[in-house]
Amino acid sequence: GEDVEQSLFLSVREGDSSVINCTYTDSSSTYLYWYKQEPGAGLQLLTYIFSNMDMKQDQRLTVLLNKKDKHLSLRIADTQTGDSAIYFCAEKAQAGTALIFGKGTTLSVSS
């Protein structure tokens, strides 16, 4: 079945780069997403990548996709304290409409 795995915690210092990793199992995934969730709030779409791409850059965010290994990563350059949140990786299978989410990675940024 479909499954998305993420490491649970990441701690970085302000100004450093953060790299959040995700693995997925469904080889038919068409789109892969990164969402951010702050306490008590919903999910904010950060970026997404189509499965025929291997990299996408958007300001401080870089997404890398290794389709062969089913591995997705999100790099945040110059991490700020405001980036502290839970980051969710999600996949959308070719046949479906539902997003399948990982359990989320809690990013803690210290000054």
Place this chain on the structure above:
Amino acid sequence: DTGVSQNPRHKITKRGQNVTFRCDPISEHNRLYWYRQTLGQGPEFLTYFQNEAQLEKSRLLSDRFSAERPKGSFSTLEIQRTEQGDSAMYLCASSLSTDQPQHFGDGTRLSIL
């Protein structure tokens, strides 16, 4: 773009009561989704509407749950005879098409006493 709006933000109720949540999607989006998120987990898909038609339901949507989208605009999610296990954040999302990203509201947090 006013975003996806959900009401109420918080709902506290006693076990056995019925509750109803409302979701107003982004205005031009005809796809609408409901998810449930429990503590420490990612959101889990419940159901999907294209316009007023409910096209997909997950096995998580027991017969105590019903969702509607009568005019293809706002949607309601009703839970009858609530149980402790229903305590969760209920998230609504909308999209322009199934190939476009889903945009989420801030959710309704349900607490069952």
